[in-house]
Amino acid sequence: MTSNLISVGMVGTSWWADAMHLPALDSHPNATIAAICGRNRDNAQKMADTWNISNVYTDYNDMIENGDLDAVVISTPNNTHYPITMKALEHGLHVLCEKPIAMTYAQAQEMANLAEEKCVKHLVPFTYSFMPTARYLKELIDDGYIGKPYHLNLRYYTGFAREGNYMWRFDNSIAGSGIIGDLGSHFLYLAEWLYGEIKALTCRLGHIVEREPTDPNGNRYDVGDDSCMLTVEFGNGAIGMIHCTALAYEDTPFGQTHHMEFHGSEGTLYSFTDWDTVQEVRGARVGEGMIKDLPIPDHIWGDARKDTVHNTYKDMFRSEDFMIRGFLNSIVNDTKPSPDLHDGARIQRLIAAAIESHNTGSRVIVDFITE
Numbered sequence: 001m002t003s004n005l006i007s008v009g010m011v012g013t014s015w016w017a018d019a020m021h022l023p024a025l026d027s028h029p030n031a032t033i034a035a036i037c038g039r040n041r042d043n044a045q046k047m048a049d050t051w052n053i054s055n056v057y058t059d060y061n062d063m064i065e066n067g068d069l070d071a072v073v074i075s076t077p078n079n080t081h082y083p084i085t086m087k088a089l090e091h092g093l094h095v096l097c098e099k100p101i102a103m104t105y106a107q108a109q110e111m112a113n114l115a116e117e118k119c120v121k122h123l124v125p126f127t128y129s130f131m132p133t134a135r136y137l138k139e140l141i142d143d144g145y146i147g148k149p150y151h152l153n154l155r156y157y158t159g160f161a162r163e164g165n166y167m168w169r170f171d172n173s174i175a176g177s178g179i180i181g182d183l184g185s186h187f188l189y190l191a192e193w194l195y196g197e198i199k200a201l202t203c204r205l206g207h208i209v210e211r212e213p214t215d216p217n218g219n220r221y222d223v224g225d226d227s228c229m230l231t232v233e234f235g236n237g238a239i240g241m242i243h244c245t246a247l248a249y250e251d252t253p254f255g256q257t258h259h260m261e262f263h264g265s266e267g268t269l270y271s272f273t274d275w276d277t278v279q280e281v282r283g284a285r286v287g288e289g290m291i292k293d294l295p296i297p298d299h300i301w302g303d304a305r306k307d308t309v310h311n312t313y314k315d316m317f318r319s320e321d322f323m324i325r326g327f328l329n330s331i332v333n334d335t336k337p338s339p340d341l342h343d344g345a346r347i348q349r350l351i352a353a354a355i356e357s358h359n360t361g362s363r364v365i366v367d368f369i370t371e
Contacts, residue, residue: 005032006094006331009067011060011084012075013038013047016098020317021073022051024324030332035067060084064091071121071331073324074098077168078175082107085341089114094121096327099185101344103176105352106371108345115341123327123337124344126189128258130322132300132312133271133279134190137260140269140294141194145283147266149195152240154187158256161226161246166212170224178224180205180354183244188350189339191232191240194262200233202363203354209247230354252276254310269294275309 008031010017025033035055038044048056057063064072064087071094074084082102088095095115101124102108115122128134141149161170161179168174169182180203192198206227215221227245234240250257254275262269267285272278281294304315317323330337349369357364 004030006030006328007032007034007068007070008328009035009037009063009069009072010053010075011037011063011072013040013043014075017073017075018047018050020314021075021324022047023318025073025328026051027319028325028328031328034069035063037063061087064088064093069093071095071328078181079103079173082111085111086114089118089120092118092120094327094331095341096123096125096324097341097344099124099126099189099344100176100181100348100351101341102348104371105345105349105369108341108348112341112345121327121330121337122341123323123330124339124341124347125323126186126339126343126347127317127323128186129190129193129339130316131273131279132296132304132316133258133260133273133281136281136294136296136300137262137269137271138194139300140281140283141262145267145285146262146264146269147286149234149236149238149262149264151238151263152191152195153259153261154191154240154242155259156183156187156244156256157248157250157259158183158246159249160255161209162249164209164211166215170211170226171215172222172224175224177351177355178205178228179226179244179246180228181224181351183246184228184230184242184354185347185351187242187244188230188232189343189347190260191242192346192350193339195234195236195238195240197235198232198350198366199235200363200365201230201350201353201357203228203230203357205355205358206245206247225358228354250275253308273309277308279309279312 033053036048036053037057037060041058044056072088074097085097205225211223230242232240252275258273260271269283271281282291284291302320305311327337352369353364353366
């Protein structure tokens with residue numbers, strides 16, 4: 001590094017990199033976007049021009065070895081996460097890697113272990129845990145609002161897979177899994193973040209919509225799941241249901257809705273986000289009467305806009321100190337970012353357990369998963 005700024009290399013030129021990662025990097029006072037890497041040079045150059053990035057690469061090895069970097073942000077297809085992360089870690093770089101972080105639990109654990117060995121900062125952006133509703137639910141549950149947790153029900157409904165066209169997210173050679181990894185990883189993380197470790201689960205994966213049988217090159221591929229339904233058992237005795245699907249018709253501007261329900265010995269919490277204008281938490285404690293609105297407090301909102309969920313979403317990741325900005329702050333202040341690669345590996349283990357349960361038709365003890 002040639003200045004007091006964190007020199008960051010961006011790997012990936014997706015809409016997500018453009019919409020969330022690069023704006024947050026560009027506006028952070030302690031970071032400079034030193035390089036960008038994409039397989040297609042024209043696409044990478046266009047993004048570099050947009051964000052005033054001087055160095056453009058098509059080979060991440062070249063960028064990591066020669067880019068004079070302090071950190072990398074990896075926003076690429078799932079099958080590239082492991083090799084890029086391992087390369088960056090071997091060079092002592094701080095790493096933010098998108099989820100799912102690997103193709104297998106064994107790979108994910110190797111990534112987390114190397115990160116610890118190298119004493120670098122590492123973060124996995126399970127994005128929905130940073131939203132105001134989730135952070136308020138966490139605060140309420142941790143403060144004992146529902147008492148001893150009994151059960152939860154988490155539902156993630158979206159419809160981007162309804163047409164059956166080819167998407168790499170449903171190509172298991174690239175994604176490793178379908179919706180269980182793409183959407184399920186988010187809610188598996190939320191479930192453990194809110195209720196504690198899942199010790200066992202059962203899962204059914206849906207392959208409901210017939211998909212194009214070949215990829216853009218005309219090759220047949222192993223088609224991933226388009227929906228998943230899990231029952232989970234927590235170490236504290238609570239049980240839960242997690243349902244994620246990309247087949248649900250949801251007529252909202254963002255095309256998705258989130259539904260969360262929590263019950264315990266002392267009360268109940270509900271949360272609903274319509275990804276338009278509603279992001280609410282409701283609840284009641286035993287003896288308090290009917291379910292009522294629980295307004296999200298100002299310390300949770302920060303300076304994020306409240307008018308639409310999408311504006312809140314953008315503000316949380318572009319201007320508030322969450323996700324990539326939190327990652328950068330952890331480097332500046334020498335603090336521990338969260339969630340990290342250990343959390344990413346944990347969720348990879350749960351994904352592997354879910355796939356094992358579906359394939360065998362049996363209940364799976366999570367600790368039995370080693371690969």
